[in-house]
Amino acid sequence: MTQKKKSPTALLAIDRAMSTPLHRQIYERFRTAIEQGLLRPGDRVASARSLASELGVARGTVEAAYNQLAGEGYFSPQGQAGTVVSPSLPSPRSARRTSRQAEARAAEQELAAPAPPPPLQLGIPALDAFPRKLWARLVSRRARATTAADMFYGDPSGHPLLRTAIAAYLRVSRGVACHPSQVFVTGGYRASLALISHALLARDDRVWVEDPGYPPTQEVLRSAGQRTVPVPVDEEGLVVARGMRKAAKAKMAVVTPSHQAPLGVSMSLARRLQLLDWASQAKAWIVEDDYDGEYRYAGPPLPALKSLDRHDRVLYAGSFSKVLYPGLALGYVVVPDALRGAFGEAARTGSNGCPQLTQAVVADFMHEGHFSRHLKKMRLLYARRRHMLAAALLKAFGNEVRIDLQGGGMHLIARFDRRREGDEELARRAQRAGLNCQPLSARGTASFRDAGLLMGFTNIGSAIHAQQLATMLRTALDRKP
Ligand SMILES: Cc1ncc(COP(=O)(O)O)c(C=O)c1O
Structure with missing residues (x-):
């Protein structure tokens, strides 16, 4: 045997x-x-x-x-x-x-050990400027005060204190009027979109997405069985007329009106009204992904699209990834009053998976005024860091670079029109040198024709640091493969 x-x-x-x-x-x-x-x-x-x-x-x-x-x-x-x-x-x-x-x-x-984000990483806040001591104090205060109720299963729709803090913040800062019971806490934007899809969409429903756009939006919707319809974006935001031509009967549109991801344009008032109008005629939903609307450097933040929503068609999705830090894995979605029941049910089925302790600490951070102070500080800091990176790139590349400094956000777009290589090749060269630049063209479909490198500026430590990175980038881009 x-x-x-x-x-x-x-x-x-x-x-x-x-x-x-x-x-x-x-x-x-x-x-x-x-x-x-x-x-x-x-x-x-x-x-x-x-x-x-x-x-x-x-x-x-x-x-x-x-x-x-x-x-x-x-x-x-x-x-x-x-x-x-x-x-x-x-x-x-x-x-x-x-x-x-x-x-x-x-x-x-072997599992990869967590590594700090590489230079020029997109979409992360200034990790050196997060008030860690204050945060540690709030965490330990909450942990010490843990009660038996805190140790039980939490409400799958979110911690009541956090839902209240979010509703108060949105009303004051983003012009969004909502009751805490309309706020559903999730594990971040993708989780919010998955929850929305679960609660409102059926297989094969068509959904407008921006072209170019944020790739996870398509990924989440497609994995839930929906058909995504890329709709072009111009300098006024999503071209609603094109969406109507391609799929007038779509069930939903996902947009980034405050600061289009990745082009950075703000959706014009005319387009906002046109989009709202289409949604109310077509009985379609609009998801407003307001991932970094808080960061504007010229003038106050723009009001959210949701603040114009007279027919209750908009679901507002927010995230703490940009305003606190992504490791928290917390986001939320604000739903029209009539959808509270459907979302409560969907949240119960999915359980939001957000630890009670973390939610309570974020709520304390907001209720005690630290959040608005932090945002104000970050706005000033990012304006400086954005300027430092732009100045360093201009110094390193001279008239070879064209910099698109948008009114807000956490990244800039550098265009190298005179180079023969496409932006994907330039990004590869930068990444080989450890600089995490992303190619703009990869964010759109075949019909999208624009090229450039997306670079996050939030973690630029000083003007000298910016110059070092710009010099490294110049050497990397000049290096032939
Ligand atoms: C367009 C867009 N939406 C939403 C998010 C936030 O996603 P999450 O909450 O999953 O971190 C990001 C983050 O990079 C983003 O770029």
Whole structure:
């Protein structure tokens, strides 16, 4: 009889029917975990007593495995302090591999460690300017005050304090009048769009999306089964007449009216009214993605499209990724009053997955006035950083570059019209040098013809830093592949 080769996972299972004794199976679980790097030198392991009760075996069985692991140098008993994986063990990377196969398996299983965003990264706020000390204070105050109610499942529509804070902020700062019960907290813009699709759309429904636009919008809608209809954008925003020609009976339009992503234009009043008019005639919905409407450098932020919505066709989607930081993974959608029930139901089915503690801290940050202070500071800082990057690019490239400094937002568009290479090639060269420039042409469909490099300016630390980056970029773009 040929013996079947055991997979590593089979080796990990405790199986009473196996001929391998239980203490040996436990020993092998630990050894494999250490060899695969799941347990690292210095990691504490469970006490023999608690592991025995977890696995439903006698304490002596676990102790026998632990003794063997200690005897072979895998474990280091620390007396009263328990047992740890021997700190002197080599890390699994440098440890000798038994075979090429094992090496390949380990590489496959290795997860990428989080890395800070590269220079010129689009769409992130100034990470150096976030008030971390204040944030830490608010987090620990909330954590200390945790009650039994806070530890229970939260409302899937969002923490009531956060929904109230968002409604107050929108009314004052974005001209959006809504009741907290119309605000649904989500895990960010994509989650908001998925929730909207779940609550309002059917398979094969057609949805207008901007061309060029924000690629995740299409990705989310398509994965939910909807058909996206790219509609061109000009200097006044989405060309509504073109949308009506392509798909007058579409069920929804997703737009970025404050600051079109990625061109940066603001939708004109005429277009806003035209879009609202179409939606009310066609009984279609409009999703207003107001991802960075707070950031305008000339004059006050523009009122939201939602503030003009007399027929209740607009769903307003906001995100904390740009105004606080993306790792929070928090966004929200404001829905017309008549849709509260449908969204409450959809939120219950999906559960928003947003931790109660984080939501409560964001609510405190808003209620206590830190949010508006932070935004005001960031507006001034970004205006300076935007200017620094533009000046440095002009110095490095002279009249070879044309810079599109939009009225708002967190990125600029640099156009290198005289270069023969397309923007995708230029972006590749920049990225090879570690600069995360993105090609504008990749954000549109085949009919969109405009090229340039999108560059985030929010994390430019100083004028010198900007000059270093611009010089690096010049060298990178001049380098032939
Ligand atoms: C156009 C647009 N909408 C929305 C978002 C926010 O997305 P999220 O909340 O998933 O971070 C971004 C972020 O880059 C964006 O560029």
